[in-house]
Structure formats: C-alpha cells, structure tokens
Amino acid sequence: EAGVTQSPTHLIKTRGQQATLRCSPISGHTSVYWYQQALGLGLQFLLWYDEGEERNRGNFPPRFSGRQFPNYSSELNVNALELEDSALYLCASSLGDSLAKKIQYFGAGTRLSVL
Amino acid sequence: AQKVTQAQTEISVVEKEDVTLDCVYETRDTTYYLFWYKQPPSGELVFLIRRNSFDEQNEISGRYSWNFQKSTSSFNFTITASQVVDSAVYFCALKDSNYQLIWGAGTKLIIKP
Numbered sequence: 001e002a003g004v005t006q007s008p009t010h011l012i013k014t015r016g017q018q019a020t021l022r023c024s025p026i027s028g029h030t031s032v033y034w035y036q037q038a039l040g041l042g043l044q045f046l047l048w049y050d051e052g053e054e055r056n057r058g059n060f061p062p063r064f065s066g067r068q069f070p071n072y073s074s075e076l077n078v079n080a081l082e083l084e085d086s087a088l089y090l091c092a093s094s095l096g097d098s099l100a101k102k103i104q105y106f107g108a109g110t111r112l113s114v115l
Numbered sequence: 116a117q118k119v120t121q122a123q124t125e126i127s128v129v130e131k132e133d134v135t136l137d138c139v140y141e142t143r144d145t146t147y148y149l150f151w152y153k154q155p156p157s158g159e160l161v162f163l164i165r166r167n168s169f170d171e172q173n174e175i176s177g178r179y180s181w182n183f184q185k186s187t188s189s190f191n192f193t194i195t196a197s198q199v200v201d202s203a204v205y206f207c208a209l210k211d212s213n214y215q216l217i218w219g220a221g222t223k224l225i226i227k228p
C-alpha cells in the first residue's frame with residue numbers, strides 16, 4: 001500500500017514568488033495535515049483538511065492557504081514568498097479525525113528554499 | 116494549556132548502550148493520546164507508538180520500550196542496545212480534545228559506532 005506522497009521533493013523559488021506543494025494521502029484517509037519544519041525549529045501546524053473542508057489552521061498568515069480535492073489529495077499554496085518560508089513542509093494523513101486517537105502518517109516532505 | 120516538553124536537545128551515546136528519551140506533557144483533559152515519532156535524516160516522520168491515557172501498561176517492541184506514568188505526566192522512550200541506525204530526531208506528541216497534535220521540540224539522538 002502506498003504511503004503519503006508529496007511533490008515536488010525540492011522546490012527553489014525567489015522572494016515574492018508563489019509556491020504550490022502537493023500531497024496525496026494514504027488510500028482511504030480523508031484527513032490531510034500540513035506542517036512547517038524550519039531549520040532548528042520543531043514542527044509547526046499549518047492546516048488541517050477533512051472531507052474537503054478546512055477544519056483548523058495554525059498561527060500562520062493568510063498567504064499560507066490550501067485546499068483539499070474530492071479525491072482527498074491536497075495542495076498547499078504559499079504566496080508572496082519570504083526568506084523565512086524556507087523549510088521542510090510535511091504532509092500527513094489519517095482516517096477521518098473524529099477521534100483524537102487517529103494516527104497521522106507522514107510523507108517525506110517538500111524542501112522549499114526561498115532565495 | 117497543552118504542552119509537551121522534551122528537555123534533552125541532543126543525546127550522544129556509543130553503540131550498544133541503552134538510552135532513554137524523556138517526554139513530559141501537560142493537559143487538563145482526562146482522555147488524551149500520546150505518540151512517539153522518529154525522523155531519520157531523510158526527513159520523513161515515522162510513527163512508532165500511540166498510547167491512550169487509560170492504558171498505563173508499559174510497552175515493549177523489540178529493542179524499544181515505553182514507560183507511561185500518569186502520576187508524573189511522563190511518557191519516556193528507551194532504546195536498548197542502541198544501533199547506529201537508531202540515529203534520528205525523536206518527537207513526542209500529545210493529542211487531546213482539541214484533536215491537534217502538540218509536538219515536543221524533539222531530541223536528536225546520535226549513536227556512535
């Protein structure tokens with residue numbers, strides 16, 4: 001069974017540009033989560049989608065946005081890129097998270113570099 | 116407020132030594148879940164274990180074991196006879212009624228040959 005897949009693996013952009021990151025969840029999983037892991041920092045929660053709807057977002061500016069498609073895959077968009085957006089962006093998926101016990105399974109991440 | 120503390124930023128041991136990674140959590144909920152993840156240099160977070168707040172039984176899986184103590188709000192992780200392949204960053208996390216994972220800062224484990 002395929003795990004969570006993320007594309008691209010690496011992405012290089014310049015300041016002010018837009019970046020689009022993609023995530024395909026494990027088959028059968030309806031929830032998708034996005035995290036930012038900047039160098040030297042821990043995991044910062046960005047967004048949570050379930051059944052196509054945004055359920056929660058972390059403490060990030062509105063230029064971080066996303067969506068979930070009918071097939072449960074997801075996109076993370078970062079507009080007006082800033083140097084400090086350089087980080088590893090991790091996507092995770094789980095079964096519909098109606099209960100706290102659901103396990104999140106992670107992809108390998110997209111490493112975004114903003115020059 | 117919920118919080119997870121991993122006080123050990125980095126631990127370095129020689130192969131075959133036992134090592135314990137500490138995790139202390141805070142929550143007001145009586146029902147919650149605790150998790151450990153491993154992040155090798157490749158970057159992907161690998162799920163290791165989930166424990167619910169009502170199950171204080173210790174868990175052993177091969178060389179890995181977990182000690183959950185509600186009285187001290189701790190969920191410590193021990194690797195017995197460590198191997199170089201165990202080198203990674205290990206994260207402890209808490210999920211309660213907010214349904215969001217609250218992450219510790221991670222402990223970088225270095226196993227020297």
